[in-house]
Amino acid sequence: MKGLSNSIDQAILNLVREKSSGKNAELPLKQNVTLSELGLGVLDIYDLIVALEDRYQITIDEQEGPADAWTLETLSRCVKRKLLQKSSQTLNWKDLFENLIFSGKVRALRTPLTVHLDLTFRCNSRCIFCYDSSGADHGRAELTTEEVKRILDECEEMDVVEVQFGGGEPFMREDLLDLVAYTKKKNLRIFILTNGTLITEEKAHRLAALMDRRFDNIQVSLDGARPEIHDKQRGVSGNFEKALAGIRNLQQSGLSPVVNTVLTKLNYAHIPEMIPFLIEEGIQVFRVLRLQPLGRCLNSSLYDELKLTPEQSEYIFEFLFEKREELFGQLQISKDNACIFPMSSRTLRSRVLPQPGREPVSDACGAGTSKLAVGPDGSVFPCSYMYEFPELRVGSVRENTLQELWDRDELWTLYRNRLTPTGKCRGCEYLYYCKTGCRIISYAIHGDMGAPDPGCYYEPAGLQGVREGGDQALRVA
Ligand SMILES: C[S@@+](CC[C@H](N)C(=O)[O-])C[C@H]1O[C@@H](n2cnc3c(N)ncnc32)[C@H](O)[C@@H]1O
Numbered sequence: 001m002k003g004l005s006n007s008i009d010q011a012i013l014n015l016v017r018e019k020s021s022g023k024n025a026e027l028p029l030k031q032n033v034t035l036s037e038l039g040l041g042v043l044d045i046y047d048l049i050v051a052l053e054d055r056y057q058i059t060i061d062e063q064e065g066p067a068d069a070w071t072l073e074t075l076s077r078c079v080k081r082k083l084l085q086k087s088s089q090t091l092n093w094k095d096l097f098e099n100l101i102f103s104g105k106v107r108a109l110r111t112p113l114t115v116h117l118d119l120t121f122r123c124n125s126r127c128i129f130c131y132d133s134s135g136a137d138h139g140r141a142e143l144t145t146e147e148v149k150r151i152l153d154e155c156e157e158m159d160v161v162e163v164q165f166g167g168g169e170p171f172m173r174e175d176l177l178d179l180v181a182y183t184k185k186k187n188l189r190i191f192i193l194t195n196g197t198l199i200t201e202e203k204a205h206r207l208a209a210l211m212d213r214r215f216d217n218i219q220v221s222l223d224g225a226r227p228e229i230h231d232k233q234r235g236v237s238g239n240f241e242k243a244l245a246g247i248r249n250l251q252q253s254g255l256s257p258v259v260n261t262v263l264t265k266l267n268y269a270h271i272p273e274m275i276p277f278l279i280e281e282g283i284q285v286f287r288v289l290r291l292q293p294l295g296r297c298l299n300s301s302l303y304d305e306l307k308l309t310p311e312q313s314e315y316i317f318e319f320l321f322e323k324r325e326e327l328f329g330q331l332q333i334s335k336d337n338a339c340i341f342p343m344s345s346r347t348l349r350s351r352v353l354p355q356p357g358r359e360p361v362s363d364a365c366g367a368g369t370s371k372l373a374v375g376p377d378g379s380v381f382p383c384s385y386m387y388e389f390p391e392l393r394v395g396s397v398r399e400n401t402l403q404e405l406w407d408r409d410e411l412w413t414l415y416r417n418r419l420t421p422t423g424k425c426r427g428c429e430y431l432y433y434c435k436t437g438c439r440i441i442s443y444a445i446h447g448d449m450g451a452p453d454p455g456c457y458y459e460p461a462g463l464q465g466v467r468e469g470g471d472q473a474l475r476v477a
């Protein structure tokens with residue numbers, strides 16, 4: 001086959017043949033033929049990429065465009081670029097497929113890509129805003145080790161890519177390392193979310209021996225560069241030193257933890273001093289999370305006290321945006337949908353405007369379409385923010401398999417159906433990108449998933465026209 005002569009190309013071709021068998025018996029073996037011309041639908045392409053992911057840990061460059069226009073050559077180029085470690089501005093293919101959902105091309109993936117497992121609601125900290133209201137034992141029966149392992153078996157069968165262990169504090173579970181070892185045996189990626197305070201040298205070494213630092217990650221919460229700031233948010237004095245010790249133990253054992261900060265009025269002004277601190281501490285990835293009005297923040301005046309004003313929100317977004325570029329290659333400042341409400345930033349707005357011929361990748365979330373969450377008692381929800389809304393519970397792993405639950409489409413309509421936006425979102429020119437923000441936050445505050453995310457301070461330019469035009473139902477595309 002001309003131009004596809006080496007072993008990588010041959011492997012790709014074999015996979016494409018496998019996926020398209022019965023669809024196109026006579027494959028035109030040319031590099032420039034698109035995968036859809038070869039008879040592959042979007043879900044076939046998704047399966048194909050999962051297979052390539054397994055083999056090559058492929059990432060697809062954003063510049064490669066929509067997946068259904070990829071050719072054999074696109075795949076070949078991406079794999080080689082990855083293998084040669086030349087890609088710097090890469091998008092995870094996971095995001096790319098999530099975008100297929102957001103663009104309305106598929107309703108949900110055949111199986112979830114990410115399974116978030118909250119192992120406990122027990123916690124040794126008492127964060128003032130904890131969205132899980134974690135702390136003392138809630139007295140609810142947690143999944144046993146064997147039950148969690150059964151879920152991991154299922155994840156393997158379902159070709160799940162990443163399992164996230166959260167809580168509560170996952171290190172409160174005696175069996176956490178056993179579960180990590182089991183997850184790696186199943187060839188699943190791991191992401192652990194922790195407050196870091198229980199990570200001893202010994203635990204860090206055992207974790208490092210299990211985790212593959214190319215694909216697995218551990219995130220430690222640190223809400224400031226000084227004890228008085230961190231401990232105030234975390235509700236326990238001495239917590240800062242313990243979290244920092246946990247981070248250093250992980251680093252000494254060869255892991256590179258991500259640091260995550262929840263932004264509030266108490267700490268946002270300290271973020272600029274946190275950056276040199278993180279660099280000094282050898283941190284490579286820094287994430288921020290906007291405060292969510294859930295758990296201890298739900299129905300309380302605390303959210304109003306702690307949440308950033310529109311000006312503070314814009315200031316911090318602009319600051320991080322600039323720093324992200326300035327510190328490229330030194331400290332990665334991650335930008336994702338949970339970060340700060342993106343439309344609060346003028347800079348971002350000006351950069352996400354549609355470019356001719358191409359819609360930008362959406363930052364909207366994949367709850368119920370590419371990811372699900374399992375609570376400590378086995379309850380299944382589209383996302384871990386939803387546990388306090390029993391009416392949004394989809395089922396339980398104690399009664400059904402994950403696949404059975406995922407396949408019962410009628411249970412997921414709230415998340416898989418297109419939203420009918422309400423309020424100012426109806427006339428918003430950024431609706432295609434933001435999809436009204438976080439559905440659960442809108443639900444928590446307004447009781448309506450299509451209502452504007454309360455974190456959005458943007459006043460849409462097109463609102464006037466919609467108000468004048470009455471109730472025209474815009475659909476989230
Ligand atoms: C629920 S915690 C569980 C993991 C671990 N105990 C920890 O604190 O990192 C997961 C993440 O959510 C953050 N978080 C907790 N409550 C929040 C809220 N109301 N809004 C935004 N983030 C929150 C935590 O700081 C942490 O980064």
Ligand code: SF4
Pocket residue numbers: 123124125126127130131132133134135167168169195234
């Ligand atoms: S945010 Fe994490 S550390 Fe804080 S109380 Fe909740 S579970 Fe515990």
Ligand code: SF4
Pocket residue numbers: 343424425426428429430431434435436437452453456457458460
């Ligand atoms: S008005 Fe609605 S659609 Fe527009 S940016 Fe805000 S939340 Fe998103």
